Amino acid sequence: xxxxxxxxxxxxxxxxxxxxxxxxxxxxxxxxxxxxxxxxxxxxxxxxxxxxxxxxxxxxxxxxxxxxxxxxxxxxxxxxxxxxxxxxxxxxxxxxxxxxxxxxxxxxxxxxxxxxxxxxxxxxxxxxxxxxxxxxxxxxxxxxxxxxxxxxxxxxxxxxxxxxxxxxxxxxxxxxxxxxxxxxxxxxxxxxxxxxxxxxxxxxxxxxxxxxxxxxxxxxxxxxxxxxxxxxxxxxxxxxxxxxxxxxxxxxxxxxxxxxxxxxxxxxxxxxxxxxxxxxxxxxxxxxxxxxxxxxxxxxxxxxxxxxxxxxxxxxxxxxxxxxxxxxxxxxxxxxxxxxxxxxxxxxxxxxxxxxxxxxxxxxxxxx
Amino acid sequence: xxxxxxxxxxxxxxxxxxxxxxxxxxxxxxxxxxxxxxxxxxxxxxxxxxxxxxxxxxxxxxxxxxxxxxxxxxxxxxxxxxxxxxxxxxxxxxxxxxxxxxxxxxxxxxxxxxxxxxxxxxxxxxxxxxxxxxxxxxxxxxxxxxxxxxxxxxxxxxxxxxxxxxxxxxxxxxxxxxxxxxxxxxxxxxxxxxxxxxxxxxxxxxxxxxxxxxxxxxxxxxxxxxxxxxxxxxxxxxxxxxxxxxxxxxxxxxxxxxxxxxxxxxxxxxxxxxxxxxxxx
Amino acid sequence: xxxxxxxxxxxxxxxxxxxxxxxxxxxxxxxxxxxxxxxxxxxxxxxxxxxxxxxxxxxxxxxxxxxxxxxxxxxxxxxxxxxxxxxxxxxxxxxxxxxxxxxxxxxxxxxxxxxxxxxxxxxxxxxxxxxxxxxxxxxxxxxxxxxxxxxxxxxxxxxxxxxxxxxxxxxxxxxxxxxxxxxxxxxxxxxxxxxxxxxxxxxxxxxxxxxxxxxxxxxxxxxxxxxxxxxxxxxxxxxxxxxxxxxxxxxxxxxxxxxxxxxxxxxxxxxxxxxxxxxxxxx
Numbered sequence: 001x002x003x004x005x006x007x008x009x010x011x012x013x014x015x016x017x018x019x020x021x022x023x024x025x026x027x028x029x030x031x032x033x034x035x036x037x038x039x040x041x042x043x044x045x046x047x048x049x050x051x052x053x054x055x056x057x058x059x060x061x062x063x064x065x066x067x068x069x070x071x072x073x074x075x076x077x078x079x080x081x082x083x084x085x086x087x088x089x090x091x092x093x094x095x096x097x098x099x100x101x102x103x104x105x106x107x108x109x110x111x112x113x114x115x116x117x118x119x120x121x122x123x124x125x126x127x128x129x130x131x132x133x134x135x136x137x138x139x140x141x142x143x144x145x146x147x148x149x150x151x152x153x154x155x156x157x158x159x160x161x162x163x164x165x166x167x168x169x170x171x172x173x174x175x176x177x178x179x180x181x182x183x184x185x186x187x188x189x190x191x192x193x194x195x196x197x198x199x200x201x202x203x204x205x206x207x208x209x210x211x212x213x214x215x216x217x218x219x220x221x222x223x224x225x226x227x228x229x230x231x232x233x234x235x236x237x238x239x240x241x242x243x244x245x246x247x248x249x250x251x252x253x254x255x256x257x258x259x260x261x262x263x264x265x266x267x268x269x270x271x272x273x274x275x276x277x278x279x280x281x282x283x284x285x286x287x288x289x290x291x292x293x294x295x296x297x298x299x300x301x302x303x304x305x306x307x308x309x310x311x312x313x314x315x316x317x318x319x320x321x322x323x324x325x326x327x328x329x330x331x332x333x334x335x336x337x338x339x340x341x342x343x344x345x346x347x348x349x350x351x352x353x354x355x356x357x358x359x360x361x362x363x364x365x366x367x368x
Numbered sequence: 369x370x371x372x373x374x375x376x377x378x379x380x381x382x383x384x385x386x387x388x389x390x391x392x393x394x395x396x397x398x399x400x401x402x403x404x405x406x407x408x409x410x411x412x413x414x415x416x417x418x419x420x421x422x423x424x425x426x427x428x429x430x431x432x433x434x435x436x437x438x439x440x441x442x443x444x445x446x447x448x449x450x451x452x453x454x455x456x457x458x459x460x461x462x463x464x465x466x467x468x469x470x471x472x473x474x475x476x477x478x479x480x481x482x483x484x485x486x487x488x489x490x491x492x493x494x495x496x497x498x499x500x501x502x503x504x505x506x507x508x509x510x511x512x513x514x515x516x517x518x519x520x521x522x523x524x525x526x527x528x529x530x531x532x533x534x535x536x537x538x539x540x541x542x543x544x545x546x547x548x549x550x551x552x553x554x555x556x557x558x559x560x561x562x563x564x565x566x567x568x569x570x571x572x573x574x575x576x577x578x579x580x581x582x583x584x585x586x587x588x589x590x591x592x593x594x595x596x597x598x599x600x601x602x603x604x605x606x607x608x609x610x611x612x613x614x615x616x617x618x619x620x621x622x623x624x625x626x627x628x629x630x631x632x633x634x635x636x637x638x639x640x641x642x643x644x645x646x647x648x649x
Numbered sequence: 650x651x652x653x654x655x656x657x658x659x660x661x662x663x664x665x666x667x668x669x670x671x672x673x674x675x676x677x678x679x680x681x682x683x684x685x686x687x688x689x690x691x692x693x694x695x696x697x698x699x700x701x702x703x704x705x706x707x708x709x710x711x712x713x714x715x716x717x718x719x720x721x722x723x724x725x726x727x728x729x730x731x732x733x734x735x736x737x738x739x740x741x742x743x744x745x746x747x748x749x750x751x752x753x754x755x756x757x758x759x760x761x762x763x764x765x766x767x768x769x770x771x772x773x774x775x776x777x778x779x780x781x782x783x784x785x786x787x788x789x790x791x792x793x794x795x796x797x798x799x800x801x802x803x804x805x806x807x808x809x810x811x812x813x814x815x816x817x818x819x820x821x822x823x824x825x826x827x828x829x830x831x832x833x834x835x836x837x838x839x840x841x842x843x844x845x846x847x848x849x850x851x852x853x854x855x856x857x858x859x860x861x862x863x864x865x866x867x868x869x870x871x872x873x874x875x876x877x878x879x880x881x882x883x884x885x886x887x888x889x890x891x892x893x894x895x896x897x898x899x900x901x902x903x904x905x906x907x908x909x910x911x912x913x914x915x916x917x918x919x920x921x922x923x924x925x926x927x928x929x930x931x932x
Contacts, residue, residue, distance in 0.1 A: 147552070156551050156552070200549065200570075201549070207550070207569045208551060209551075240540060240556070240558065241462070241540045241558075244461055244581040244582070245581060261464070275461070275583075277580050277583075278578070278583075280546060280552065316554055316555075316556075318552075318554075319552070320554075320580075321542070321544070321554075322580075323542035323543075323544065323554040323556040324553075324555045324556065325556050328555060328556040328557060329558060
């Protein structure tokens with residue numbers, strides 16, 4: 001054929017081969033492709049907040065040669081030392097805190113998987129507003145806001161283990177699926193997510209606390225479920241007043257008895273419906289509202305076993321109206337609440353006829 | 369058909385290369401040479417590039433003593449325009465609250481007296497105190513919950529001082545703080561609970577405190593690095609006693625109307641000055 | 650028969666156990682799988698579902714008969730005319746007019762019986778079921794807006810007021826509740842990539858494309874819980890993009906709808922305009 005420049009063709013093919021080899025050598029995951037102009041490479045490492053001394057004490061049990069306790073560390077207070085130097089106890093703004101060094105290679109690996117698996121909802125920059133996040137309520141987490149609803153952690157921030165459990169389990173009834181990725185991949189993604197904290201906040205804040213989920217311990221009502229449910233009902237409508245946000249599952253008359261307030265006036269007219277509450281979660285700079293679930297109707301996000309419910313009630317749900325209850329009421333009552341809520345779910349959720357009759361009964365009782 | 373020339377091919381491939389590689393995140397430089405910093409002991413350098421004080425010892429601030437504060441700044445805050453009508457608050461979600469407010473309750477966010485004086489404006493010195501260091505008071509600032517309302521509605525405290533939130537009501541509340549620079553917290557406080565201590569380590573004006581269970585319950589906390597702050601009284605007046613001679617910038621913030629324009633004053637020893645802030649709807 | 654003789658030598662490979670074994674295995678495993686109801690199509694739960702059932706079996710039977718016939722016609726000469734002592738196998742190219750006519754006739758008959766028959770039925774099904782989208786103005790029609798995304802189904806129903814884009818719109822994720830015996834009409838689009846709404850028990854499947862609104866419908870005739878799937882490879886978690894379809898009896902559905910609408914109005918935040926995604930139902 002006339003007009004073909006063999007030299008040009010050879011160079012083109014060579015360049016193509018070079019590009020391909022660069023791509024595959026640079027890119028362990030052949031499917032990870034960022035949109036044009038978006039870099040998959042993180043050039044700088046990060047110092048991020050590590051969990052507390054308790055966490056190190058736990059780690060030291062499995063890796064005694066790596067973590068040792070130094071009584072002279074932290075200005076004489078004592079602290080844990082990592083022989084590998086990944087963790088460091090340092091003073092910032094006059095506070096001693098544990099920090100973790102995350103290398104740029106690790107962040108790059110995390111970013112690759114983040115872009116492939118997470119960015120469609122959480123955004124390429126982790127701002128919580130990716131393409132698939134449009135119109136979505138509840139909103140996907142912004143990793144620049146550093147608040148996590150369902151990690152079951154009382155501390156400000158979840159430990160890597162807590163985040164990993166959440167990602168593996170997913171959040172029921174949302175597009176946050178149970179992610180079937182390897183632990184190595186997940187931990188890299190988690191490091192990357194943590195590194196998105198803005199200066200002086202989240203994992204870059206010396207004052208924030210990183211912690212594990214609330215310890216489950218032993219269920220004091222294990223053998224006396226019926227009594228637990230009755231007690232839970234009492235606490236739900238009494239001391240804890242859950243019905244101020246969630247629906248009440250009793251009539252006004254019963255409520256007065258449960259609250260030991262026989263003279264009490266009429267409670268709100270729509271007692272059997274939840275009330276919309278403010279949240280700290282923002283979309284495009286505007287705070288969204290969050291609906292407290294009706295346990296007989298809505299899908300709970302973070303598990304419906306007694307232990308899951310105990311943990312969620314104990315830790316509260318960060319950034320929403322649901323406060324931390326651990327310490328506010330005795331653990332025994334927390335367990336009773338968990339049993340009561342579980343009973344509501346088992347008895348009425350996904351059973352439209354049974355639930356309909358139950359709610360109709362409450363509403364028809366005159367003053368509801 | 370023409371195939372691309374050598375030059376075209378090279379330009380094309382360099383374009384593709386630029387698009388695919390490079391870039392990168394900007395991040396704080398790691399201390400102590402990055403990975404492996406100080407395996408022998410704790411690193412003394414700041415991990416995050418926080419504003420760790422680069423203070424030279426020669427020109428350092430000196431400790432504040434009350435004897436230096438001889439000047440007094442007083443003034444008032446007012447709201448331009450008509451006095452807004454009080455908004456009724458429906459507390460019927462919790463009859464205990466209704467019982468405690470038998471005369472009916474009104475929204476406390478905007479309180480204006482007949483002459484336009486605006487209550488609950490947080491007034492503080494935002495600039496001019498760098499010459500001193502201040503000791504943080506040991507005693508906490510008290511924020512009480514009585515009659516299903518926060519009392520006082522606006523409080524000021526120093527950075528690092530504790531905010532003690534107590535529940536004097538026969539019903540449950542949750543204490544939900546909405547800070548931007550400090551740790552957020554949301555803890556429930558049933559009737560008869562012991563007080564909660566909340567710490568704010570960074571200055572921030574104003575932090576909202578809300579009870580989600582009783583949606584009308586709100587308070588504001590102003591956290592500043594110096595002890596020169598005040599909250600306007602029912603007539604909109606405030607006093608900042610014990611200022612030292614010097615030049616200050618004084619700011620005023622209201623929870624609904626936001627910031628009033630800052631004012632810069634120069635005050636001499638023993639002087640008394642007066643300024644006023646005007647807010648508009 | 651001469652034609653059959655012609656193709657005999659090319660069938661010699663069948664003697665190879667490398668082909669015979671897998672073929673036998675394939676046939677027996679297909680049969681075994683078909684015995685398990687999880688692998689079969691199951692009962693149709695929509696009123697037009699029988700069409701798919703009929704078409705499926707028609708094709709299966711026609712193809713099976715054709716297959717058996719071909720195998721039989723092959724087997725006879727293979728056995729009868731094979732080379733053996735006293736009989737020599739012969740070979741010709743089937744170039745005679747007779748052979749060509751025979752080939753043409755067989756082809757045309759096969760085409761008419763198999764393809765044309767199926768085509769006519771398929772056209773009829775398309776007209777009477779697939780494209781017979783019910784009138785959106787008809788109050789009997791239950792309308793649902795579908796917004797697909799990686800990796801979830803967002804559904805929006807108009808609620809008791811019958812209007813989209815209002816406070817009482819019932820918005821659900823991966824869960825859809827519809828009334829029995831009423832036509833359910835979908836208007837569907839996608840935020841990101843191509844998905845496909847697949848209700849296997851309803852025999853309903855339709856692509857959902859970003860940038861356009863696709864329509865489809867079905868009428869459930871059985872109450873119960875059914876499957877919602879994505880039938881278009883849409884990314885890493887495509888396999889997890891599933892949901893639950895619940896068909897309720899009319900009375901129960903009306904109660905459910907009233908309650909869902911009331912809860913939706915409670916959750917409605919008028920200022921949060923970004924959360925609104927209903928669109929016009931224009932024809």
